[in-house]
Amino acid sequence: MRAVQISQYSQDLEVSFVDIPQPDVTEYQVLVRGEYAGVDPHLVLATTGKVKIFDHYDFPMTLGNEISGVVVAVGEKITKFNIGDRVYAMPPLGQMGTFSEYVAIDEKYAAKVPKNLSFEEAASVPLSWLTTLQTFSLLQPQMGKKIFISGGTGGFGQIAVPYAVRLGLEVIVSGASRDKELAKQMGVQTFIDYEKPNYSSYTRYFDYVIDTRGVSDLTRQFKMLKKNGHLISLSAGPNKKFTKRQQQNFSMKQKIIFQLIGFVFDGLAMFQSKTYDFLYVEPSGKQLETYSNYLSQTDNKPIIDTIYDFEQAEEAIQRMKLGNNQGKILLKLKKKEETNG
Template sequence: MKAFAIEAYNQDPKFIDQTKPQINDEEVFIEIHAASINPLDSKIRKGELKALLEYDMPLVLGNDFSGTVVEKGKNVTKFNIGDEVYGKPRSEKMGTFTEYIALNEAEIALKPTNLSFEEAAGIPLVGLTSYQVFNDILNLNKDDKILIHAGSGGVGTFAIQLAKAMGAYVATTSSDGIDLAKSMGADQVINYKTENFDDIIQDFDAVLDTIGGDTLEKSFKSVKKGGDIISIAGPPNEAFAEKMGFGFVKRKIFSTISRKVTNLEKEYGVDYMFYFMEHNGKQLETLTKLLEEGTVKSVIDRVYPFEEAEDALNYSETGKAKGKIILKMK
């Protein structure tokens, strides 16, 4: 089968031929119809996450998908052959830029009936990221104020919708995607090219940072004492290392890396956490209900045929996408 992979970190990916995987008794064998491209794919390709995740080469890229079950193990109870599904593989099983994949049934859910395969493929990673940050970590409540950076991006477009569905007041940053961010329900949109968000947003309950760097550091000014900053862009910190069960050496390495944000935590009285989302089929089922009800929707920027995966990845790395970039396999 054809797959889009890297053979070494920081090298350009290319198409390779792979043997179709065999399933075990708890797995389903899925023909992939569509997959989405995420900034995470570029970070993995460049080796930026080697401290967190080590992979064997060649490594097939891709972290979410939609497709059809074509075979199932004897212990699989939730799915049947012919079911249309979508999901986010666990980190060690990543590799959705391919024609087929074998996954545990806990990693997938039935595809929303009102979504195309392309629309569904754009949901799992950004949807689970948003849901886990808001529900599991922040316990976002009605009338909480949250700043979501990059409101017209893949995570941003979904996160705004979900936060609004949970009753929060949502501010976001954007430039060319201001109208899109507003259409997602954002209460306040700051044009980061002409305005300093940290001068405008003050005493918010939380920030979801999707950018890192200076944007993350300035965000500490926007959160009230006792508030929270969750970043999916980094840097990882010691608290994250402890959550992941890493040993003392790696925890101290992450502590050193995040020293600047640790100092900002102390200065502003704000709690910071780096977050790396987890696969969760049950939570995907919750998102499916929201999607089928029309509470949230999938936002797609462009769909590329699988053969143009390199162009799609290059476009993703420009940072100009409004919504999700999709690869269509079938």
């Protein structure tokens, strides 16, 4: 079967299109024939080696964190799925592999696709929805409070922003000027053009901040927080609290490194009487199942930026590296003749 792989970490992305054996399923796995795969920021971090601190990858490594498709085989102890079911999933970030025609996925990481969602839309959901749920679970925001989401019109924002609006929060996002209209459509009250920013107007303004930009923006975003405000970063770096909260079992060496990295972030937060947390999204089929109920109540379907053909995988990731996407970037997994046939 076809797959997209890399053979080493590299700043200059070089993918290979290879033919690898179709995977067998274990007793607790389903085999999914892929329709579409999500292209997300984690791929950029993974291919450049920036997440080695969390996950060790063996090379050659098949890329991809999200998938939508059809179940074509089930393990002996599978109880939730049958052959022919439409499913979507996000395997653990340390077990990438959805940029391939077939993927064997543990039952506990998958969920059935809502009936009114296309395969394209379904592939846009897993990582963004799980990140949104886990982030807001950590924030525990109160209705009427103010939240800032940096780069809020991208793959994460296309789900996180409408979710925050539904919680009754006053949502402000940053982005390029061309993103302003999309932000308003998602329910954003105020848009900050990062090409002509006025961040000084928002000093000690927000109750919550979700950082998607990383270390370079962290100091400024802390200044935007009120006293006792809460910042959650999806990019800057882990801290001691992170290791205690995550389900993943980290080694003692990793825990020490996380604590040392987080010392600066925690110190910065403590000095200003604020809270810092880091989130590295974890897979959950149960949490993914809740999207069906959310969709039925809101009809907030995913926003798709661009769909690339399988042979354009490198271009798709390069586009993600630019960081100027409006909504989700997708990779079509089926061959053109299969799609048209």
